[in-house]
Amino acid sequence: xxxxxxxxxxxxxxxxxxxxxxxxxxxxxxxxxxxxxxxxxxxxxxxxxxxxxxxxxxxxxxxxxxxxxxxxxxxxxxxxxxxxxxxxxxxxxxxxxxxxxxxxxxxxxxxxxxxxxxxxxxxxxxxxxxxxxxxxxxxxxxxxxxxxxxxxxxxxxxxxxxxxxxxxxxxxxxxxxxxxxxxxxxxxxxxxxxxxxxxxxxxxxxxxxxxxxxxxxxxxxxxxxxxxxxxxxxxxxxxxxxxxxxxxxxxxxxxxxxxxxxxxxxxxxxxxxxxxxxxxxxxxxxxxxxxxxxxxxxx
Numbered sequence: 001x002x003x004x005x006x007x008x009x010x011x012x013x014x015x016x017x018x019x020x021x022x023x024x025x026x027x028x029x030x031x032x033x034x035x036x037x038x039x040x041x042x043x044x045x046x047x048x049x050x051x052x053x054x055x056x057x058x059x060x061x062x063x064x065x066x067x068x069x070x071x072x073x074x075x076x077x078x079x080x081x082x083x084x085x086x087x088x089x090x091x092x093x094x095x096x097x098x099x100x101x102x103x104x105x106x107x108x109x110x111x112x113x114x115x116x117x118x119x120x121x122x123x124x125x126x127x128x129x130x131x132x133x134x135x136x137x138x139x140x141x142x143x144x145x146x147x148x149x150x151x152x153x154x155x156x157x158x159x160x161x162x163x164x165x166x167x168x169x170x171x172x173x174x175x176x177x178x179x180x181x182x183x184x185x186x187x188x189x190x191x192x193x194x195x196x197x198x199x200x201x202x203x204x205x206x207x208x209x210x211x212x213x214x215x216x217x218x219x220x221x222x223x224x225x226x227x228x229x230x231x232x233x234x235x236x237x238x239x240x241x242x243x244x245x246x247x248x249x250x251x252x253x254x255x256x257x258x259x260x261x262x263x264x265x266x267x268x269x270x271x272x273x274x275x276x277x278x279x280x281x282x283x284x285x286x287x288x289x290x291x292x293x294x295x296x297x298x299x
Contacts, residue, residue: 018257019098026232147202153271
């Protein structure tokens, strides 16, 4: 079978795409390739200055790229609501929402609403963002939501009694839980879209072990990273395939083809069975709606 590559991305002229955390690493490379395919790309970033630097980087080789920087801090539901309001004020349909931004292994801290930072940013912020943007997604032809997970989900345990980091704090345990939550959310959203008769596709992807700013809170990982990882550009390929390939189906999961899914070209892969557990997904969904005040209306 022919390997998928970024040059296989179809022409995206006229499509509006949002990439969270697009100022560096995987998000930047994702935005770059989508812009190369002539999509209008919204770089949704906590720092507008860094987003504008990323835009300059992309336009250095793609001077005609259609790019826009809009502030979004996923650790603040007020910021998420402001971003959603700005997108609705624009009124343009959204063809692709790529929930890429994330934090990994920080010292204990919380979101503005008091949730443990990794669960709050990696899951709750993107849950609220997706729900808020759903009407604009449903206006587009064959829209897609792509959530970025991790091989770390394989060690994750869903502990919904510990989403504020109460008690003993394990930064890596909370990270793994947040990545498991990304997958539970993806597959549940896809089931809801299918049940509603919507053509919205909900897909997950993971980058393997890639060179990004994500491990900035761990000096050892930063030191060893260049020795056993792939580039951010290669790490972005599963995301790009999930977001653009014509043969992608809702509820699929993409990652690298190599050893333990650490690196390699983008292929369809499988999540651990816990990521498909419907009872866990329903409990997570209920908590997420309560925590964010955001619902999903497919009508």
